[in-house]
Amino acid sequence: MLILGIETSCDETAAAVVADGKSIRSNVISSQVLVHAEYGGVVPEVASRQHLATVVKVVRQALNEAGVEARDLDGIAATCGPGLVGPLLVGLELGKSLAYAIRKPVVGVNHLRGHLAAVYLDHAKNPSPPPFPHVALLVSGGNTTLFRVDGQAKTVLLGSTRDDAAGEAFDKVAKLLGLGYPGGMVIDRLAATGSATAIHFPRALPGREDLDFSFSGLKTAVATRLAALGRPPENELPDFCASFQVAVVDVLVRKARRALAREGLRALVVCGGVAANGGLRTALAEAAAEDGFSLHIPAAVLCTDNAAMIALAGTWAIARGERGGLDLSVDPGLPLS
Numbered sequence: 001m002l003i004l005g006i007e008t009s010c011d012e013t014a015a016a017v018v019a020d021g022k023s024i025r026s027n028v029i030s031s032q033v034l035v036h037a038e039y040g041g042v043v044p045e046v047a048s049r050q051h052l053a054t055v056v057k058v059v060r061q062a063l064n065e066a067g068v069e070a071r072d073l074d075g076i077a078a079t080c081g082p083g084l085v086g087p088l089l090v091g092l093e094l095g096k097s098l099a100y101a102i103r104k105p106v107v108g109v110n111h112l113r114g115h116l117a118a119v120y121l122d123h124a125k126n127p128s129p130p131p132f133p134h135v136a137l138l139v140s141g142g143n144t145t146l147f148r149v150d151g152q153a154k155t156v157l158l159g160s161t162r163d164d165a166a167g168e169a170f171d172k173v174a175k176l177l178g179l180g181y182p183g184g185m186v187i188d189r190l191a192a193t194g195s196a197t198a199i200h201f202p203r204a205l206p207g208r209e210d211l212d213f214s215f216s217g218l219k220t221a222v223a224t225r226l227a228a229l230g231r232p233p234e235n236e237l238p239d240f241c242a243s244f245q246v247a248v249v250d251v252l253v254r255k256a257r258r259a260l261a262r263e264g265l266r267a268l269v270v271c272g273g274v275a276a277n278g279g280l281r282t283a284l285a286e287a288a289a290e291d292g293f294s295l296h297i298p299a300a301v302l303c304t305d306n307a308a309m310i311a312l313a314g315t316w317a318i319a320r321g322e323r324g325g326l327d328l329s330v331d332p333g334l335p336l337s
């Protein structure tokens, strides 16, 4: 089964062809990050216009790189939410139009379902994917959520952020430090040579049973410190970043371990852009060795927004018999049912 995936929920225009629910035949990602960097964050209307200008080229490139014609496809999957309404409409309407033209099924895919599916791609490099059920920690610029994943389309929400997402906290702190946008990667790089015990930043919601997250207090603690003491000199930035990063990582790891223990599960999937973080990967690997759970993190290109994960989740949906009509629409707040 050859499925074309289209992803336009935020600031990446992406298209991919996935064969038989496992091999990635192409995975094209056109990032708008430089366009939005000027504003320090994603501007929805600018994002919509960029998607409009790029999406047809990106889809053509994905088909070319996969060596297929549109008529060879068995179906099309496009992200239908959650995300920004304008960007979502651009990708979904193109998906529907193309599916109508080639007379093949189209399905709308929940973006979060895509992130959770990513770990089942790339079989050559990932020969032992996690069993169902497992716990998944989805950490990105828009989400920080723990799920119990019982099957391809069966998830139970265990906990979520009550305010900012972890990636958002990285981006806001990077902005406060004048490190540019998006800042997660820069903080990660600086933190690698800093001391994580130099400054103590607060950890929110430590309660024994709690599986929710909160990062706005941490962001405020950083802002308050900077207002009182000014921006640290260049040579102190690594310590500052390492201390901030460990405050985020500590909470993510603690809650993931707690979720595994509470659910009695021994496999953890971590996905979303923040899964690329070096400090988080090291701390999770240590926790996995200590507690005896298996850790599954997709390749970096499959952790951040991409269309291969949408094509895979769409393959599963089409195999289940799901079909979208021409009235298929987007939902910016689409929950994961």
Ligand code: KG4
Pocket (backbone or CB within 6 Å): 010, 011, 139, 140, 141, 142, 143, 166, 167, 168, 170, 171, 182, 183, 184, 185, 188, 272, 273, 274, 275, 276, 277, 278, 303, 304, 305
């Ligand atoms: O999943 P993703 O590509 O999409 C959105 O949620 O939009 O995640 C992007 C987020 C950004 O907040 C970015 O700063 C963060 O992931 N990120 C990182 C790292 N790489 C990307 N955060 C911490 N460390 C990293 N290495």
